[in-house]
Amino acid sequence: MRGADVRTGSLFSYVALEDRIPQDHPLRDYRRFLDGVFRELSPLFDEIYAVEGRRSIPPEQLLRALVLQLLYSIRSERQLMEQMDYNLLFRWFVGLGIDGRVWVPTTFSKNRDRLLEGDVAKAFLAAVVGEAKRRDLVSDDHFTVDGTLMEAWASHKSFRPKDEEPGDGPQGRNPEVDFRKQKRGNETHESKTDPDARLAKKAKGQEAKLSYQGNVLMENRHGLIVDAEAAIVTGTSEVDTALVLLDRSPPRGRRRTVGGDKLYDQQRFIEGARARKFTPHVAQNTTNRRSAIDGRTTTHPGYAVSQRKRKLVEQGIGWKKTIGLLRKLRHRGIDNVDWIFTLAAGVYDMVRIRTLERAEVCT
Numbered sequence: 001m002r003g004a005d006v007r008t009g010s011l012f013s014y015v016a017l018e019d020r021i022p023q024d025h026p027l028r029d030y031r032r033f034l035d036g037v038f039r040e041l042s043p044l045f046d047e048i049y050a051v052e053g054r055r056s057i058p059p060e061q062l063l064r065a066l067v068l069q070l071l072y073s074i075r076s077e078r079q080l081m082e083q084m085d086y087n088l089l090f091r092w093f094v095g096l097g098i099d100g101r102v103w104v105p106t107t108f109s110k111n112r113d114r115l116l117e118g119d120v121a122k123a124f125l126a127a128v129v130g131e132a133k134r135r136d137l138v139s140d141d142h143f144t145v146d147g148t149l150m151e152a153w154a155s156h157k158s159f160r161p162k163d164e165e166p167g168d169g170p171q172g173r174n175p176e177v178d179f180r181k182q183k184r185g186n187e188t189h190e191s192k193t194d195p196d197a198r199l200a201k202k203a204k205g206q207e208a209k210l211s212y213q214g215n216v217l218m219e220n221r222h223g224l225i226v227d228a229e230a231a232i233v234t235g236t237s238e239v240d241t242a243l244v245l246l247d248r249s250p251p252r253g254r255r256r257t258v259g260g261d262k263l264y265d266q267q268r269f270i271e272g273a274r275a276r277k278f279t280p281h282v283a284q285n286t287t288n289r290r291s292a293i294d295g296r297t298t299t300h301p302g303y304a305v306s307q308r309k310r311k312l313v314e315q316g317i318g319w320k321k322t323i324g325l326l327r328k329l330r331h332r333g334i335d336n337v338d339w340i341f342t343l344a345a346g347v348y349d350m351v352r353i354r355t356l357e358r359a360e361v362c363t
Contacts, residue, residue, distance in 0.1 A: 017092050027093050029354050030071075034064060037127045041120070048118040057103055057111040063124065064094045066112065070324045070347045077112075078105040121339045125346040129226050132353055139221035140252060142302075143278075144259040144310040145245060146218070147238035148317050150230075150337070151328045152197035152210040159189050159199065159210060194332040198233035212329065212337050215241040216316060216345060217249065220259070220305075222356055223312030228345035230338035238263060243272045257281045257302060259310035267292050281306035319351070320344045 021028065038045075038060045045059045065080060068090055074080045084090045085102045096102070103111075115121075132138045157177050184199070191197045197210040215238060217227040227248055231241045246258065258278040260269070262285035270292045273280040281303050284291040297303055321327040324344040331337050 017088060017098055020088055021092050025089075026354065027089065030067070030350060031064075031093055033131070033350055033353070034060075034067065036131060037124065038063070040127045040130070041123055044118060044120065044123055048114060048120075056114070057108065058095075059115060059120070061094050061096070062108070062111055062115065063120070065090075065108070066343065067347055067350075068093060070344055071351070073323055073325050075325060076105075076330065077108050081105045081108060116335065116339045121342040121346070125225075125228065125342050125349070128346045128349045128353075129224065132224055132349060135353070135357075137222050137353060137356060138224055138226065139219040140250075141254070141256045142220035142259075142306065142309070143226070143249070143256065144218045144220055144306070144313045145215065145242040145264065146261065146310070146313040146317060147213055147215040147241065147263075148321065149200055149202050149209075149211040149233070150214050150321070150326050150341070152191070152194050152212055152337075153329050153332050154191040154194040154197050154210045156210070158191045158193040159184060160192050161188060162190050196232055196332075196334040196337075200233040212334070213237045213241060214317075214320075214326070214341050215245060216313060217242075217245040218313045218316060220257075220309040220312070222352070223309075223315060224349050224352055225316050225345040228342045230334065230341040232334055236268075239266065239269045239272075242269065243276070246273060246276045246278055249276075252277070255279055257306055259283075259306035261310070265292050281310075283307065283310075316345070316348050316352075319348050324348070 041059075049056065049059065065084065068074070069077075069080050072083075074083065081102050081104070084094065084096070088098070091098065091100065129138060156179065157175070186198050189199075191210055194210070197212065199208045200211045200213075201208040211233055213231045213233045215229050215231065216225045218224065219226050227245045229241050229245055231237050234240070242260070242264065249256075255277050256279070258273055258280060260280070260282040262283045264270075264280070264282040265285040269282070270280045279297065280293060281297065282293065284293060284298065320341070324347070326341065326344060329337055329340075331340050
């Protein structure tokens with residue numbers, strides 16, 4: 001009646017891994033979605049991976065594992081490999097059999113760098129957006145831009161004078177440092193562990209942290225991110241990156257609209273958007289100043305719609321910073337940060353598409 005100890009059970013199992021996964025599990029939808037995306041990316045994988053040489057992790061399995069890391073908020077590749085070893089659900093999603101050997105974390109990280117060199121993250125996001133267009137979920141005429149700060153993987157103690165010689169300053173693993181009455185800025189100081197990080201803050205009264213700038217371009221129909229870019233923080237980086245995203249948007253014969261918050265209510269962005277054939281539907285900033293847009297824009301019925309829709313962009317950014325764990329970055333250098341920021345945008349779109357289609361089925 002008490003049963004037998006599982007440690008002394010049968011040596012072999014005759015239940016297929018496929019049969020252990022519930023038919024209504026969300027990962028089944030994500031896996032089918034990724035199958036179509038990877039078929040489109042197959043030519044790119046062929047260019048990155050040589051025919052001869054040492055065997056490496058298949059790119060499809062590598063990307064599936066990275067998608068799992070973002071979906072389940074796994075903090076490191078080492079923890080990801082640990083869960084891959086005993087989690088049958090993860091093995092099934094990635095494509096490893098029950099007896100398949102799990103990769104060494106350092107090998108996994110080095111193979112991930114190969115995808116970074118091939119710019120696979122942007123191709124992945126473009127493939128996801130293309131699939132959303134085929135399902136008629138993306139608007140080609142109405143967009144929203146927004147930016148956020150992501151805390152870098154660097155401490156204030158690493159923010160040292162640029163002209164400091166090696167060996168100067170506090171020594172030791174965690175030395176006592178007092179920054180009181182010291183003038184520190186991005187012009188005179190830099191992080192010794194992540195030189196691309198910059199000291200920045202989102203608003204007045206907040207503490208300044210070593211950060212990166214992340215910008216997204218969202219379509220307004222269903223709130224899907226169609227493009228993303230991480231940049232080094234400067235005084236104008238959010239507007240500059242937003243204009244870059246508009247430049248990369250496929251051209252259209254008719255004018256389009258682009259929404260934004262009060263930060264974008266400045267002459268440089270308004271003129272830049274209009275030069276790219278976008279009508280700026282930004283929120284007016286009239287605090288002790290005059291707005292860069294007037295009644296010719298704000299009285300149009302489409303302006304009110306853009307102001308309601310632009311709030312959807314916060315969902316995508318919030319998902320990437322909480323579920324995707326990008327509030328505190330785990331990568332150093334602008335190339336790595338831009339890669340993971342773009343990949344997270346594609347994973348968010350995948351989750352969003354499933355949510356939209358499930359909602360349609362329920363209604």
